[in-house]
Amino acid sequence: TGTVTLLNNGVSVGPPVALNSKGTASYNVYDQQPLAPGSYQLAASYSGDASYNPSTSSSSNLTITKAQTISAESPSTLNVSANGSVTFTTSMGADSIGNLPTGNMVIQSGSTVLGQAAIQGSYQTENNIVIVAGTATITVPANKFPQNGTNPVTAYYSGDANYSASNSGAVGITVTGLSAPGFTLSSSGNATVGSPGASGSAAITVVPSAGFTGTVNLTCSVVTAPSNAASPPSCAAASATVAGTSAATATLTIGSTSSTTPGSYILNVLGKDAATGRISASTSLTVTVNSAPAFALAATPVTLTSPGASGSSSLTVTPANLFTGTVNLVCAVLSAQGGAVSAPTCAPASASVTGSSPATVTLTIDSTSMTTPGAYSLAVTGTDAATGKISASTTMAVTVGAAALRAAPSFALAATAITIANPGNSASSTVTVTPANGFTGVVGLSCAVASAPDGAVSAPVCSSASENVTGSSAATGTLNVVTTSSTTPGTYTLMLTGTASGVAPETATMTVIVNQGTTPSFTLSNTTIGITSIGGSGTSTITITPSGGFNGQVNLKCALSSSPAGVTTEPVCSFGLGSTVIVSGDAPATVTMTVTTSNSATAAVEEHWFGTAGGIAVAGLLLIGVPVRRRRWPVLLVLLLLGGIAGIGCGGGGSKSSSTSNPAGAGAYAFTVTGTDATTGTIVGTTTVTVNVQ
Numbered sequence: 001t002g003t004v005t006l007l008n009n010g011v012s013v014g015p016p017v018a019l020n021s022k023g024t025a026s027y028n029v030y031d032q033q034p035l036a037p038g039s040y041q042l043a044a045s046y047s048g049d050a051s052y053n054p055s056t057s058s059s060s061n062l063t064i065t066k067a068q069t070i071s072a073e074s075p076s077t078l079n080v081s082a083n084g085s086v087t088f089t090t091s092m093g094a095d096s097i098g099n100l101p102t103g104n105m106v107i108q109s110g111s112t113v114l115g116q117a118a119i120q121g122s123y124q125t126e127n128n129i130v131i132v133a134g135t136a137t138i139t140v141p142a143n144k145f146p147q148n149g150t151n152p153v154t155a156y157y158s159g160d161a162n163y164s165a166s167n168s169g170a171v172g173i174t175v176t177g178l179s180a181p182g183f184t185l186s187s188s189g190n191a192t193v194g195s196p197g198a199s200g201s202a203a204i205t206v207v208p209s210a211g212f213t214g215t216v217n218l219t220c221s222v223v224t225a226p227s228n229a230a231s232p233p234s235c236a237a238a239s240a241t242v243a244g245t246s247a248a249t250a251t252l253t254i255g256s257t258s259s260t261t262p263g264s265y266i267l268n269v270l271g272k273d274a275a276t277g278r279i280s281a282s283t284s285l286t287v288t289v290n291s292a293p294a295f296a297l298a299a300t301p302v303t304l305t306s307p308g309a310s311g312s313s314s315l316t317v318t319p320a321n322l323f324t325g326t327v328n329l330v331c332a333v334l335s336a337q338g339g340a341v342s343a344p345t346c347a348p349a350s351a352s353v354t355g356s357s358p359a360t361v362t363l364t365i366d367s368t369s370m371t372t373p374g375a376y377s378l379a380v381t382g383t384d385a386a387t388g389k390i391s392a393s394t395t396m397a398v399t400v401g402a403a404a405l406r407a408a409p410s411f412a413l414a415a416t417a418i419t420i421a422n423p424g425n426s427a428s429s430t431v432t433v434t435p436a437n438g439f440t441g442v443v444g445l446s447c448a449v450a451s452a453p454d455g456a457v458s459a460p461v462c463s464s465a466s467e468n469v470t471g472s473s474a475a476t477g478t479l480n481v482v483t484t485s486s487t488t489p490g491t492y493t494l495m496l497t498g499t500a501s502g503v504a505p506e507t508a509t510m511t512v513i514v515n516q517g518t519t520p521s522f523t524l525s526n527t528t529i530g531i532t533s534i535g536g537s538g539t540s541t542i543t544i545t546p547s548g549g550f551n552g553q554v555n556l557k558c559a560l561s562s563s564p565a566g567v568t569t570e571p572v573c574s575f576g577l578g579s580t581v582i583v584s585g586d587a588p589a590t591v592t593m594t595v596t597t598s599n600s601a602t603a604a605v606e607e608h609w610f611g612t613a614g615g616i617a618v619a620g621l622l623l624i625g626v627p628v629r630r631r632r633w634p635v636l637l638v639l640l641l642l643g644g645i646a647g648i649g650c651g652g653g654g655s656k657s658s659s660t661s662n663p664a665g666a667g668a669y670a671f672t673v674t675g676t677d678a679t680t681g682t683i684v685g686t687t688t689v690t691v692n693v694q
Helices: 610-624 633-650
Strands: 003-008 038-046 060-064 069-075 079-081 085-094 104-109 112-118 120-126 129-141 149-157 171-176 182-187 190-193 199-209 214-224 238-242 248-255 263-273 280-289 294-299 302-304 310-320 325-336 349-353 359-366 374-384 391-400 410-415 418-420 426-436 441-451 465-469 475-482 490-499 506-514 521-525 529-531 537-547 552-562 572-574 580-583 589-596 605-608 655-658 667-677 684-693
Touching: 069 149, 069 171, 085 104, 085 149, 104 129, 112 129, 182 263, 190 248, 199 238, 199 263, 199 280, 214 248, 294 374, 302 310, 310 349, 310 391, 325 359, 349 359, 359 391, 410 490, 418 426, 426 465, 426 506, 441 475, 465 475, 475 506, 521 667, 529 537, 537 580, 537 684, 552 572, 552 589, 552 684, 580 589, 589 667, 589 684
Parallel strands: 079 171, 182 280, 190 280, 294 391, 302 391, 410 506, 418 506, 521 684, 529 684
Antiparallel strands: 003 038, 038 060, 069 085, 085 129, 104 112, 104 149, 120 129, 149 171, 182 199, 190 199, 199 248, 214 238, 214 263, 238 248, 263 280, 294 310, 310 359, 325 349, 325 374, 374 391, 410 426, 426 475, 441 465, 441 490, 490 506, 521 537, 537 589, 552 580, 552 667, 572 589, 605 655, 667 684
16 A cells, blocks of 8 residues: 655656556556656655655656647638628647646648637547547738638647647638739827927838738928928938738838928828839828027026126026026127227126026126226127027126225224223223224234223222224223222213224223222121030130131130139130131131140138238348348247247238139130231131030
C-alpha cells in the first residue's frame, strides 16, 4: 500500500498517486497536471507503509516538445462578388493530450492578411482517444481580397507555449466585380509655420483600395494665398509605401523663406503611384504662416537729483507672435543739450520672457559729478539672446537736476539734566554728539555757568571731556559735574560748548539741580541683654544706621554707666574681635557687644586709720624736739609706742566697716556705647544697653 509521488529535481510535479493491487502507480494527463514542454529529471518517490520502507528511484531524463498540430479551413463559398463576403470555419488539432490550445487562426492570401480570430480550445474523442482541438470562425469581405479572380487562401494557426504553428492547404476563392487598384489621400487638415523662414509639417495618409500596393510619390502646390503674397510656402518631395491592405503615412515638410508673407495658404497635395504614374489622388492642406516672433519695449522716465546721482527706469518687454526667450538690453544717448558732457549711461541688463505675459526689468541710470544738468534722451535697444535677429527699441527721458550746494560739516550737542543729592557730591550727564553733513572728528567738551540761584557760591563745575565721531552715527559719553560742600543748593544752568577742528563751535544747555541734602551722620541702637546667673555672659547687637550719605569707619567704646546699689562685683563689656565698624552704602552695619559677670564677691572695706596715724604723728613731733646727738633709740621706741596708744585713744580706736547687701552683682545695669567717625571725629552717636543679671 502507500503512494508514489513524481519528482522533478526533487520537487513534486503533482499530487501523490496511490498504488494499485499490483503495486504500480500510473501518472497520466487525465488525472494529473500536464507537463509543459521542456527538460525534466524525473524520479519516483514511494511513501512506504506498515510493511515496507520509503524509497526513491534514480532520476531519468525526459524531454517534452511542443505538440505538432494540423490546421484546416472550410469556406462558406468559393465564389464571391464585390459586395459579398466569405465565412471561413477554421480548426486545428493535435495528436497529444495536454492543456487546451490558445492563439489565433489567421486567414491570409499570400502575404495579405484577410482576417483573424482567437481559437476556442476543447477536448474531443476520436476512436476512444481524447485529443485537443481548437476552432475559429472568420468572415472576410470581398473587397479585402487582393484581386479579382482566384485568390489562394490558407488558414494559419499561430501556435502557443504547448502547441506548434501550422498551415492548412490553400483554397481558391474567386472574386468578381472588385474595383481597379487605387488609393485615396487625406491630411491632418492644417499645418503651421512658426514664422517666415521657419518650416512646418503635415501627416499625409495613403489608404489603398482594390489591392493596391506600391510607392506613392507626394507633391504639393499653392492653390490660394493672401493678397500680394510673396514667396509662398512650398513642400519637399515625399513618398509613402503601401505594403498590404493597411494605410501608409508620410510626413510632408512645408518650408518658407524670410520673405514669405505671413497668412493662410491652401495647398493641393497630389499623390501618384511610382510604378506607372497612372494612379493618383489628391487632398488639400491649409498652411498658416505666422508672423515672426517679436517684442516691444517701453521704459519709464528717470530723474536724477544732481550730477553724480543714480536712478532707475522700469523697462517692460511685451512679447508678440509667441516670442519667448532672453532679451539683452543696452542703451545709448540719442540727444542732449548743447555742450553737455559726461552724459548719463545705463548698465547692461536682460529680461526673460517665459510666456505670453510681459516681463519687467529695472535699468540703472548713472551719472558722474561732471554730468551736465539738463534733459537727455536715451535709446534702449533689446536683442533676443538666442539668434540676435529679433530686436526692438524705445526711448527713455532722463533729467539731471542741478547740483545742490553742500552744507558744511557740523554737529549738534545734547546733554541730559542731572540732580546732585548734596553739596559736595557729583553726578554725570549723558552727552550726545550728532554729526551732520559728513562731519567726523574729535569734539572737545567744556561748560560754564549760565544761570544760578541768587547769591550762589561755589557753583558746580564740569570736568573736561571729548567725544570721537567716526561715522554717521551719533557718539555718546558722560560729563562729570562736581560740587563742593559750600555749593549753594538750587537749580543751575550750565552752557555746554563743543569745539572741533575746521567747524564752528556748537552749544547746548544742561540743567543741574543741587539738593539741600542732609549732614552725614549715623545713629546707634541695641538689643537688651539678659544674663540668667552670676558668672554668665550675654550679647547685644549694636546697629549703626547711616544717614545723609554717611560712609566710613566708626570707632566704638563701651562703659558701665549705672549699676544696682551695694554691688561689689561689676560686669565688664567688650566688642570681641574689634571695636571698629565699616559703613558702606545705605545699609546699616552691626557689631556684637559682650557683657560678662563674675561670681567672686570681694567686700569693699572702709578703713578708718585717723587715730593711729595721729598718734604716730604726735610721736614724731616729740622726736623733733630731741637733738640728734642726744637721741637714744630705746627712748624713741617708747615715745612711738606711747604716741600710737594715744592715737588709738583719740580716734576711738581702729575700726573696719563693710556693706554686704548685694555682693554678687544681681540686678539691672546700664552700659553706654559711644561711636565716633574715624575720619573727622566730629560725628558721634550713643546708645544705652540694658543688662539684666539674675
